[in-house]
Amino acid sequence: MSSQRSLIRQSxxxxxxxxxxxxxxxxxAERLSDITQEKYLKQTPKKILEIGCGTGFxxxxxxxxxxxxxxxxxxxxxxxxxxxxEKLGNGFKYAEMDGEAPNTKEKFDxxxxxxxxxxxxxxxxxxxxxxxxxTPTGQIIFSIVADGTFVxxxxxxxxxxxxxxxxxxxxxxxxxxADIQKETFRTExxxxxxxxxxxxxxxxxxxxxxxxPLSTEERRALKSICEKDGKPHFSxxxxxxxxxxx
Ligand SMILES: C[S@@+](CC[C@H](N)C(=O)[O-])C[C@H]1O[C@@H](n2cnc3c(N)ncnc32)[C@H](O)[C@@H]1O
Numbered sequence: 001m002s003s004q005r006s007l008i009r010q011s012x013x014x015x016x017x018x019x020x021x022x023x024x025x026x027x028x029a030e031r032l033s034d035i036t037q038e039k040y041l042k043q044t045p046k047k048i049l050e051i052g053c054g055t056g057f058x059x060x061x062x063x064x065x066x067x068x069x070x071x072x073x074x075x076x077x078x079x080x081x082x083x084x085x086e087k088l089g090n091g092f093k094y095a096e097m098d099g100e101a102p103n104t105k106e107k108f109d110x111x112x113x114x115x116x117x118x119x120x121x122x123x124x125x126x127x128x129x130x131x132x133x134x135t136p137t138g139q140i141i142f143s144i145v146a147d148g149t150f151v152x153x154x155x156x157x158x159x160x161x162x163x164x165x166x167x168x169x170x171x172x173x174x175x176x177x178a179d180i181q182k183e184t185f186r187t188e189x190x191x192x193x194x195x196x197x198x199x200x201x202x203x204x205x206x207x208x209x210x211x212x213p214l215s216t217e218e219r220r221a222l223k224s225i226c227e228k229d230g231k232p233h234f235s236x237x238x239x240x241x242x243x244x245x246x
Contacts, residue, residue, distance in 0.1 A: 018054065033058060048110045144170055157222065182237065184235050187236075
């Protein structure tokens with residue numbers, strides 16, 4: 001496993017308070033579940049593989065929507081996977097798995113994932129590998145954090161000439177061949193410290209390589225820009241996408 005991927009795995013292993021702080025993730029899991037059922041799935045999928053199940057926000061919704069289906073829940077972080085298993089119980093299969101190097105030969109009618117593929121180092125190649133695990137009529141349905149996410153945070157850093165540490169995210173044109181729809185989820189935080197805590201507590205604080213932490217002076221300037229109109233807002237731009245095998 002690459003060093004970047006083991007860092008990501010470590011951060012998520014340490015995210016003990018994920019459920020309390022991952023409100024946008026929970027909302028987006030709900031939306032993905034609705035889009036999947038209302039827009040994409042005409043029939044109940046027999047076999048479902050979830051990549052990056054985390055603590056099970058999407059998994060819970062899927063098992064109640066498709067009680068007849070068989071499920072394999074996977075995550076690169078054994079701790080997140082264990083929390084999912086504690087929530088859902090032993091009636092399903094669970095496996096520690098890197099979604100970029102899936103170690104299964106099974107075929108699935110649905111491969112699904114909420115807010116995980118933005119962590120992939122090579123999205124295009126990984127999607128090809130996942131596609132090879134689909135049944136002939138199978139599909140991959142996912143949400144992914146997209147370009148424009150945390151634009152408020154990025155712009156404030158640019159104003160003070162500091163590096164922001166936000167990873168670069170996928171653009172719609174990188175997902176050629178997929179059926180996509182974009183939505184923005186804007187969340188209010190008490191202050192910038194609460195936003196940084198949110199990222200840390202959900203395990204999403206692995207910054208871009210070469211990130212330089214802010215000095216006290218820079219942090220103060222950043223705070224006054226972000227909080228000049230009161231409580232700051234930060235946005236997730238999400239792409240919901242569907243790729244069909246045929
Ligand atoms: C933001 S969380 C989302 C979790 C869950 N899907 C949800 O909606 O709450 C991202 C998840 O992706 C997992 N992850 C990151 N990189 C991964 C990879 N290469 N393969 C599988 N899982 C990965 C993390 O361990 C974490 O559980």
